[in-house]
Structure formats: C-alpha cells, structure tokens
Amino acid sequence: MAITFKVNHPVTTDQFIGLLESSSLGERRPIHDRDCMDGTISNSNLVVSAWDDELLVGIARGVTDFHYACYLSDLAVHQHYQRSGIGKRLQSLTQEQLGPLCKLILIAAPAANSYYRRLGYTHNDRCWVLDAGVTIGN
Structure with a gap:
C-alpha cells in the first residue's frame, strides 16, 4: 500500500461522502444531505x-x-486503513500549512479523546455549540 498525501487536491462530493461512510464519521455527519x-x-x-x-x-x-x-472540522480515515499512521500524517501535514502561532482546534468524538491526548492535544472544556435552528438569545 503506497499512500500519497495531497494538499488542496480536488475531492468530489461523492468521494467525501464515501470516505465518511467508510469511517466512524459517517454516523455523525449529514451524509444524506448532498x-x-x-x-x-x-x-x-x-x-x-x-x-x-x-x-x-x-x-x-x-x-x-x-x-x-485552524478548525479541523473533519479527520477521517477509511476503516481498512486505520491504525497505519494516516491520521497522524494528515494532521502533521495540516500543521505544516499553517503559520507558527496557529492552533489546531477540533471537537472529538468521546471515543477519540485518548487518541488526541496521546498526540499532544490539550482538552478544553470551554467549547460552546449553537445548534442549527436555535435563535440567539432565546
């Protein structure tokens, strides 16, 4: 398996949805809303x-x-390729594109907390989310 990594290479909607379906992220993303x-x-x-x-x-x-x-909105690896270092390399290459003071920020699924902790992320309990359809101030 020779994996190649690309920065800002075109990804089609179908490719993106297919990857989400083949990883655990498909369960938490609106993949049926094209x-x-x-x-x-x-x-x-x-x-x-x-x-x-x-x-x-x-x-x-x-x-x-x-x-x-940098808000890392999705980090997904196809289930057959997990535990091979791809996720770590994707994050490292993302960091390389950013300025020296730029922070990576993400919201992790509970099962992924230990993964991110091992990589050096610090937990921050100050995140707030306003769900779609909720009006500010109500």
Whole structure:
C-alpha cells in the first residue's frame, strides 16, 4: 500500500461522502444531505487528503485563517486503513500549512479523546455549540 498525501487536491462530493461512510464519521455527519456535503467540502479552505491510487482513504478538512486558528472540522480515515499512521500524517501535514502561532482546534468524538491526548492535544472544556435552528438569545 503506497499512500500519497495531497494538499488542496480536488475531492468530489461523492468521494467525501464515501470516505465518511467508510469511517466512524459517517454516523455523525449529514451524509444524506448532498447539498450540505457539497458545501462542506467545496467551502473548506484547507484540505489534506490521503490516497491509495484513486481511492480517497483519509482526509483532514479545515477552515482556517492560517495564522491564529485552524478548525479541523473533519479527520477521517477509511476503516481498512486505520491504525497505519494516516491520521497522524494528515494532521502533521495540516500543521505544516499553517503559520507558527496557529492552533489546531477540533471537537472529538468521546471515543477519540485518548487518541488526541496521546498526540499532544490539550482538552478544553470551554467549547460552546449553537445548534442549527436555535435563535440567539432565546
């Protein structure tokens, strides 16, 4: 298996959805809303991807200003390729695209907490989420 990594290489909506379906992220993303998934991948300004020939096997999808904060919105690795270092490499390559003061910020699934802790992330309990459909102040 010769995995190649690419920065901001085009990823189609179908490839993105297929990867999410083949990883644990498909359960927590609106993969049946094609318009949402299309907007999600096409409006990301930093996408690092992993490929086994033409098959998308990993993605680190970020939204960033490149200087202060990079929100790593998705980190997904195809289930047959997990535990091979792809996720770690995706994050490392993401960091390489960012300025020296830029932080990686993500929301982890509970089962992934120990993974991120081992990589050097610190837990922050100050995250707040406003769900879609909730009006500010009500």
